[in-house]
Amino acid sequence: MALLAKSFELGDSVVIGVTSDEFARKEGKHPDQTYPERTAAIEAFLSSRFPGRRHRIARLDDYFGPGIASPDVEAIVVTGETVSRVPLANRLRAEKGYPPLKVEVVEHVLAADGKPISSTRIRKGEVDQQGRVLGSAS
Numbered sequence: 001m002a003l004l005a006k007s008f009e010l011g012d013s014v015v016i017g018v019t020s021d022e023f024a025r026k027e028g029k030h031p032d033q034t035y036p037e038r039t040a041a042i043e044a045f046l047s048s049r050f051p052g053r054r055h056r057i058a059r060l061d062d063y064f065g066p067g068i069a070s071p072d073v074e075a076i077v078v079t080g081e082t083v084s085r086v087p088l089a090n091r092l093r094a095e096k097g098y099p100p101l102k103v104e105v106v107e108h109v110l111a112a113d114g115k116p117i118s119s120t121r122i123r124k125g126e127v128d129q130q131g132r133v134l135g136s137a138s
Contacts, residue, residue: 001129004046006106007077013054015073016042017065032123035059067101068092075102 007014019027021035031038039057046055058066063082067073068089076086083105090100108116111131121127125134 001045001049002106002109003077003079004042004050006104008050008053008055010075010077010104013056015066016055016057017060017067018042018057019060023061032120064089064092068096068098071096071098073101074099075104077104077106080105080107 004014004016007016018035018039019029019031021031024031033041042057046053063085067076071093076089078086083103086101086103093100108118109131111117111121111127111133113127113133115121117127117129117131122129127133
């Protein structure tokens, strides 16, 4: 939610990269929800929080997606975990003659237990969307 909020704060039109199921598996991850379920959840969130805002969801089959494929993409919003990939993305953009991406790093929002709020932790019932610890989670 913090990444999306920052993206809409910075851009008139936002491209939201969502990892494909195949790429997630290739990276050793096993999402609890399928790609269509994840994109539907994002669309529902966007329609409630950012109604009418211009956006599109781009399927990510690699780390970069449309960020390097289009000169129209001007900036990228990342976490501290993914910011290290931006220099490579900008080198690939430079090879195509595109300007470098402006970078905005959004730090994780911490839950009451001091650990990051994440969709995984929310789905597991460890914390709610506001970061309150639920049940016997630690």
